[in-house]
Amino acid sequence: MAASMLAACGGTSGACALQTSCGVGPVRTTLTVFAAASLQPAFDKIGAQLLTTNNVATTFSYAGTQTLATQLTQGAPADVFASADVAHMTTVQSAGLLHSQSVLFAHNRLEIAVARGNPKHVHSLADLARSGLVVVLADPSVPAGKYAAQALKAAGVTVHPASLEQQVTGVLSKVALGEADAGIVYHSDIVTSGKVDGVVIPDNQNVIADYPIAVLKSAQNQTGALAFVDFVVSTDGQSILRAAGFQGV
Amino acid sequence: MRRARVPAAIGILAALGLLLFLLPLAGLIVRAPWSQTLAELTDPTTTTALGLSIFCSLSATAIALVLGVPLAMILARTRGTLRNILRALTTLPMVLPPVVGGVALLLAFGRRGLVGSLLYQWSGIQIPFTTAAAVMAETFVAMPFLVIAVEAGLRSLDQRYEEAARSLGAGYWRVFTRVTLPLLRPAIFSGAVLCWARALGEFGATITFAGNFPGRTQTVPIAVYLALETKPEAAITLSLILLVVSIAILVGLRDRWLGV
Structure with a gap:
């Protein structure tokens, strides 16, 4: 039944039974x-x-x-x-x-996500090592986590993350919810989230995904x-x- | 008397149902990297997750016992609409998707949550991402199993024993510790075991509320989930451990229920 309808759609548009499936353009x-x-x-x-x-x-x-x-x-x-x-x-x-x-x-660049207005004054990767700052990263098995580890290594910074998330959006949501003070995400995440501010990571420490x-x-x-x-x-x-x-x- | 014959159709459907349970277990056992199992068992990731899981699930069970038994008593020994509402609320975590439970916990005990924000302002304590959060998530999900079991036990309890003790001059606490609790022991035991098993297997609420960090909040189910993507052998080994534990619980409970 569906197959015959599709066949009909493939032919002249006058034979179409369903507007949505073949009213305009291809099937x-x-x-x-x-x-x-x-x-x-x-x-x-x-x-x-x-x-x-x-x-x-x-x-x-x-x-x-x-x-x-x-x-x-x-x-x-x-x-x-x-x-x-x-x-x-x-x-x-x-x-x-x-x-x-x-x-x-x-391509995508890494960026530090912080709460709106950056209340904890995070300005660099080095700031992420500050004690008392709750930092969340993506797990090293996740690309974003792997890139974050590379960036931290390039900056010579050791971070003690509170949690290792299963996907980069998990990092973003923990910062957006206010549970984490900072996290390393992609520039694109910050552009589209609208709920967090971004802190730029300089090119010599950054990783291009x-x-x-x-x-x-x-x-x-x-x-x-x-x-x-x-x-x-x-x-x-x-x-x-x-x-x-x-x-x- | 001759037993009625079961129609073939019912037998076939039953067999299909059984296969749905058995095939995944067979998959685990057949695909298990037995030669590497010992190495995986002694892997720090495995032992850390296992230790944390045992600690968290036992803590959750202990909290559930301290808070759940009194809750079951209130539910069993009162009547009315309010009781019915309380009872429904108590069992809610059993039907709620655990991830939703985790989100709810965040909104209550997170740094910006209803209670969590006050806690953070007054004392600087943050619950999410801590082992305490993992214990809370497990307690949230598992306690209803204990409450339901103990409540059922209390309902089937012959209250005349307590009345007799009271008429002989025993006070409330004496009756409770010498008569009620001993009579409730089977119900409390089976409720606690079910609660512990549920806590041990908890994943959704834990990863949502407590996050994932080895040694702090990465329990066995979370380690299984993560390992599946990077080290499948480790995931299968950890799954086997949980399988063995589950079977041990079932066998233990069966004896308990049959009164052996």
């Missing part, structure tokens, strides 16, 4: 995208855009990149994987799960998946990412 298809938690604000917008232009309804699964990579290697079905580091993309690639080579589509994206071999909707990746690297996609605080490629 509506669904797409599953596994994306690093930090990508949520930008990808939600990209998903909405793709629904209007390509009639692709995207379902996102946002989580720590390491969680997504584990789920994929355990056989989770998805069409597209967007990672917050190259290492986990390589893991997925070594497992033979990629349809084609991944492409870098964005690379975000690769790829279509998965198991993709049920390869056309939609390719369209999604194309859009992400397109001028429109890049401007959405830049507005969300990422650096384009």
